Amino acid sequence: MDIWRDIRLQARQRRSEVENGTPILRSSDLMAAARKAAGLQLDRFEPGTVYSEGVIGALERDDGFVRIVSDLDPARETIVMAHELGHFWLHDESQFLIRRAEPSFGGQPFEMGAERVVAYSPRERREVQADVFAQEFLIPADRLRDMLLRDRLRPSAIATNLELPVEFVTMQALRALLLPPLRPPPAKPAAVPGAPLDKAQQEAARWSEGPLMVDAGPGTGKTKTLVARIEYLLARIIHPIDSPVAQTCVLA
Numbered sequence: 001m002d003i004w005r006d007i008r009l010q011a012r013q014r015r016s017e018v019e020n021g022t023p024i025l026r027s028s029d030l031m032a033a034a035r036k037a038a039g040l041q042l043d044r045f046e047p048g049t050v051y052s053e054g055v056i057g058a059l060e061r062d063d064g065f066v067r068i069v070s071d072l073d074p075a076r077e078t079i080v081m082a083h084e085l086g087h088f089w090l091h092d093e094s095q096f097l098i099r100r101a102e103p104s105f106g107g108q109p110f111e112m113g114a115e116r117v118v119a120y121s122p123r124e125r126r127e128v129q130a131d132v133f134a135q136e137f138l139i140p141a142d143r144l145r146d147m148l149l150r151d152r153l154r155p156s157a158i159a160t161n162l163e164l165p166v167e168f169v170t171m172q173a174l175r176a177l178l179l180p181p182l183r184p185p186p187a188k189p190a191a192v193p194g195a196p197l198d199k200a201q202q203e204a205a206r207w208s209e210g211p212l213m214v215d216a217g218p219g220t221g222k223t224k225t226l227v228a229r230i231e232y233l234l235a236r237i238i239h240p241i242d243s244p245v246a247q248t249c250v251l252a
Helices: 003-019 027-038 074-090 114-119 122-138 141-150 155-162 166-178 199-205 222-236
Strands: 041-045 057-060 065-069 095-098
Touching: 003 027, 003 074, 003 122, 027 074, 027 122, 057 074, 065 074, 074 122, 122 166, 141 155, 141 166, 155 166, 199 222
Parallel strands: 041 065
Antiparallel strands: 057 065, 057 095
């Protein structure tokens, strides 16, 4: 799994949902539509008042606010807001704070490889993930590639049109031109249906009277029955199970 690719794909999907069939060019309009889609409100604060000195943006999920320091120019404000939206859609913590919006904001040009992932602390990893999300959400690489190659636009012109810093556009241009086109992972093949459960297997799979021990010999369909049992519970349990665990073993 390439986590960076997956995050960029999520960013594209979220942008597609926000645009809802009508492309949005100006970043200020995109951010307004994205906040509406996320159910978030924008609030500005004076430097060093609500949060400690140096904090320029914050996501307050429980309160439903993205808070941005009041002394940022509009282009930098857009970047910080997109970063916080990345946290909103990628992570589940209640609060995130951001303290910088550097020219290379949006992660390194090529965030790839497991060794790079494990080099970050958990907090740093989440911050870089939000950076990469923001970059792809604001300027999807496929659209940027068309602007550069088909429309012959310079990064400075694109930055002006999109209301973004030219350094930010240049960083994404590196991905757009030097990385392979971003494509979704191939679809998983459809599962081949197995033989139907017999009467005894159905009874075990659909048991609803508490714990159940099944004693069965080799080749009697224990694993198939266990899988059917999990499917039955997932379809009918009141509180959904996020990560069911099943274990089988053979006693010699």
